[in-house]
Amino acid sequence: MLFRKLFATVFICSLFIPSAFSSSPSLGNILPRGAKRGTEVELNFHGDRLDDAEEIIFYSSGFTVNGLETVSSKHLKAKITINPEAELGEHLLRIRTKSGLSGVKSVWVGQFETVPEKEPNSEFTTPQTIPFNSTIEGILENEDVDYYVIEAKKGQRVSAEVEGIRLGNAFYDPYIAILNMERFELAASDDTALLLQDSTTSIVAPTDGKYVIQIRESSYTGNGNCRYRLHIGSFPRPIAVYPAGGSAGKDLEVKLIGDSTGESKQTVKLSDSPDPKFKIYSNSEGLLSPSANVIRVSSFPNVLETEPNNNRGQATASDAPLPLALNGIIENPGDEDWFKFNVTKGQRFIFRAHAKSIGSPLDPILDIYGPDKKHISGNDDADNKQDSKIDFTAALDGEFAIRIRDHLKKGGTNYVYRIETESITPSLGLTIPYFGRADYQSRQMIYVARGNRFVTRINAGRSNFGGDLIFEASGLPEGIKLMSNGMHASINSGLIGFEASPEAPVAGTLTDLIAKHAEPEKNISGNFSQPLDFVLGPPNNTVYYKSTARKLAVAVVEEIPFSVDIVPPVVPLVRNGTLDLKVTATRKEGFDAPITVRMLWHPPGIGSQPTLQIPKGKNEVIYTINANGSAAIRTWHIAVMGESDAGKGQILASSNLTPVTVTEPYLGMKIEMAAVEQGQDGFVICKLTHATPFEGKATIKLLGLPAKVTASEIEIDKEMTEISFPIKTAADSPKGQHKNLFCHLNIPQSETLIPHNVGHGGVLRIDAPPKKPAPKPVKKEAPKVVAKVKPKAKPLSRLEKLRLEAKNK
Numbered sequence: 001m002l003f004r005k006l007f008a009t010v011f012i013c014s015l016f017i018p019s020a021f022s023s024s025p026s027l028g029n030i031l032p033r034g035a036k037r038g039t040e041v042e043l044n045f046h047g048d049r050l051d052d053a054e055e056i057i058f059y060s061s062g063f064t065v066n067g068l069e070t071v072s073s074k075h076l077k078a079k080i081t082i083n084p085e086a087e088l089g090e091h092l093l094r095i096r097t098k099s100g101l102s103g104v105k106s107v108w109v110g111q112f113e114t115v116p117e118k119e120p121n122s123e124f125t126t127p128q129t130i131p132f133n134s135t136i137e138g139i140l141e142n143e144d145v146d147y148y149v150i151e152a153k154k155g156q157r158v159s160a161e162v163e164g165i166r167l168g169n170a171f172y173d174p175y176i177a178i179l180n181m182e183r184f185e186l187a188a189s190d191d192t193a194l195l196l197q198d199s200t201t202s203i204v205a206p207t208d209g210k211y212v213i214q215i216r217e218s219s220y221t222g223n224g225n226c227r228y229r230l231h232i233g234s235f236p237r238p239i240a241v242y243p244a245g246g247s248a249g250k251d252l253e254v255k256l257i258g259d260s261t262g263e264s265k266q267t268v269k270l271s272d273s274p275d276p277k278f279k280i281y282s283n284s285e286g287l288l289s290p291s292a293n294v295i296r297v298s299s300f301p302n303v304l305e306t307e308p309n310n311n312r313g314q315a316t317a318s319d320a321p322l323p324l325a326l327n328g329i330i331e332n333p334g335d336e337d338w339f340k341f342n343v344t345k346g347q348r349f350i351f352r353a354h355a356k357s358i359g360s361p362l363d364p365i366l367d368i369y370g371p372d373k374k375h376i377s378g379n380d381d382a383d384n385k386q387d388s389k390i391d392f393t394a395a396l397d398g399e400f401a402i403r404i405r406d407h408l409k410k411g412g413t414n415y416v417y418r419i420e421t422e423s424i425t426p427s428l429g430l431t432i433p434y435f436g437r438a439d440y441q442s443r444q445m446i447y448v449a450r451g452n453r454f455v456t457r458i459n460a461g462r463s464n465f466g467g468d469l470i471f472e473a474s475g476l477p478e479g480i481k482l483m484s485n486g487m488h489a490s491i492n493s494g495l496i497g498f499e500a501s502p503e504a505p506v507a508g509t510l511t512d513l514i515a516k517h518a519e520p521e522k523n524i525s526g527n528f529s530q531p532l533d534f535v536l537g538p539p540n541n542t543v544y545y546k547s548t549a550r551k552l553a554v555a556v557v558e559e560i561p562f563s564v565d566i567v568p569p570v571v572p573l574v575r576n577g578t579l580d581l582k583v584t585a586t587r588k589e590g591f592d593a594p595i596t597v598r599m600l601w602h603p604p605g606i607g608s609q610p611t612l613q614i615p616k617g618k619n620e621v622i623y624t625i626n627a628n629g630s631a632a633i634r635t636w637h638i639a640v641m642g643e644s645d646a647g648k649g650q651i652l653a654s655s656n657l658t659p660v661t662v663t664e665p666y667l668g669m670k671i672e673m674a675a676v677e678q679g680q681d682g683f684v685i686c687k688l689t690h691a692t693p694f695e696g697k698a699t700i701k702l703l704g705l706p707a708k709v710t711a712s713e714i715e716i717d718k719e720m721t722e723i724s725f726p727i728k729t730a731a732d733s734p735k736g737q738h739k740n741l742f743c744h745l746n747i748p749q750s751e752t753l754i755p756h757n758v759g760h761g762g763v764l765r766i767d768a769p770p771k772k773p774a775p776k777p778v779k780k781e782a783p784k785v786v787a788k789v790k791p792k793a794k795p796l797s798r799l800e801k802l803r804l805e806a807k808n809k
Helices: 002-016 798-808
Strands: 026-031 034-036 040-048 053-058 063-072 075-082 089-097 105-110 114-116 134-139 145-152 157-163 174-179 185-189 200-204 209-217 227-233 240-242 245-247 251-257 264-269 275-280 293-298 302-304 325-329 336-343 348-354 364-369 375-379 389-393 398-406 416-423 427-431 446-449 453-463 469-474 480-483 493-500 507-517 525-527 530-537 542-549 552-557 562-566 578-587 595-599 606-608 611-614 620-627 635-638 640-645 650-654 658-663 667-671 674-677 681-690 698-703 709-711 714-716 722-729 736-749 752-767
Touching (some): 026 105, 034 040, 034 075, 034 134, 053 063, 053 075, 053 507, 089 542, 105 227, 134 145, 145 227, 157 174, 157 209, 174 200, 185 200, 209 227, 240 293, 245 302, 251 293, 293 416, 364 389, 375 389, 398 416, 427 507, 446 453, 446 650, 493 635, 562 595, 562 640, 578 611, 578 658, 578 752, 611 620, 667 736, 674 722, 681 752, 698 722, 714 722
Parallel strands (some): 034 105, 114 134, 302 325, 427 525, 446 552, 453 650, 674 752
Antiparallel strands (some): 026 040, 040 075, 053 089, 063 075, 089 105, 134 227, 145 209, 157 200, 157 227, 240 251, 251 264, 336 398, 348 389, 348 416, 364 375, 453 493, 469 507, 480 493, 507 552, 530 542, 562 578, 578 620, 595 640, 635 658, 640 650, 667 681, 674 681, 681 722, 709 722
């Protein structure tokens, strides 16, 4: 009988709450790191909490997931078909589980079959033989050197390119070299301007025969995370493209520079809208460069330099008005290029040199000269980057000139640049701030439990405009809606939220999150993007390789055992006051774990503790917020995030967006300067100014008093204009001026209190008691005069007497 009761109790509890609620998955690495397009590949995902995986979400097209296999909670397999037309290079993805979304990771698509590294291959005499036109996946351990051998014909291009640091696994610096069988180094590469720490090199085979490709970490300090994909084949590998951009929607003939077989030309169709990262893949006999060269697509026309243009007198001119794009190459050491342009007084443009941003080794310096040939402005690095920028406003009509050169006066055929003269136009972008220092992954996605909410802070990067913003989200999963009160013109950070209905299907999508100017006729909008700082290194977490995800991942996940709410306050938060917010938790039966409550955002001038905790088994906590004297007067919307653990990691639920109105204090106060002696009683007089009438009695305390000084709480009403606090001091109360007096005031309204802090800066002077008069001095009697006794003369000696007699004669 007892067993039946126990069984029934356990069974009933299991109906209310599972043994553990899952948390969002974590994704550590993906193996292999890439595959050939047009093939099916089995990818292994390693991380944690992967056992309820439902979907691989790719940020780009060309991938079909044919099946998922859960090996364990830490290992997931997926068979994926890569479309033959999939773009070469990096592709971003996330894993969606029933309980959340993983961080963003990448896989790489190539054009060759993948060959795994096989040890031993660490000696030149025993290299691993591979087919020509292959991609090798390997690891560089500490002091490791890997060798591969291929066969090539005389005159055949032999190229090598490595994806190392760009895989995002570790901070390291790969080095590659092509050697002949006599171990003579024919070409080598460490860093490249095009591929950052990754390397590429190419030769034309001088003879038929075998060639060895060496790869190592440049300082021999590899480890198990130093993975690489090494492409070896006859593919073209230009290292620069000229011109470095063109006009949107047009065909552009470009010169491909730096390939071992010489320069070539290619015509490309540019995108119909501006694109700062338009990709060009060089094509030679059906083979493409493994990674793209990048050029810029702009809305204004090109001007190509005309040599010689090495001084102002030879400056390249254009008949077209600004804005323009000025293109050229600093081909030789010491070279400098000049362009001239006409503007009218008051015209303003941003001159921005693009070099490093497009994979050029040039470190540009810009200088602008006026019609009188005098220097107006110059710039080396701008916006924490090596490329240059000048904000230029013409002071008069006339012909101006601009000069560009390398910072160290270097030059070369690949020192390509593009100077864009941009008009001052509005721009807008959205990001979610990092949850922690150098943490580019946590809470950069939205996963909403069914019947719950998820609120996130959002930053708006405005430039060259002002005004309120509104938010839109297109392509949300079924059953989710966006919660937003817009963003006021005075702030660049705020909150948006997402709410899922209880019936919302468990699913996820990549969403276009857009902010728009609240006035539609302004036609200003901007999209969300997530910076991905894939590789950080010394010093101070410098970003060595980064990518960008341009959509917001949003998912509906299975319900969790709690929700949180802020009870909307019925009174305002006054400047220099506080407001107690009641945060409540609604728990499912059987769930009693502590819930950490985190304030997600503070409006201007408002502060609070970062987190509080609803204790185990409790259902509410008071979260006090405060406003300083300059807090913005308006209604803001705030929210908290509830964080807990139901057995398998952190689970999250947000409160509603709750309005909090900031107002001026209902009452102003001036504390008159007061003085009192130590050990005596006294008064502190306060003048009151009523701004907002109130009913009933308010209580007021005098605070900021020095030690051993006390004052009683008193009551006031709306009619009183002056109050007097009786104060008591001790004999040893600290003397001197005490300048931190203020009053804490509680005004009743709507069956609650409105706390105020008023009268800041009051002064109380405590004086020492007056000194007692000094006692009269006792008159001393004059000392008695005693007659001096004349000392007897000393008798003269016989010799002295004879001398005296002789003197008197």
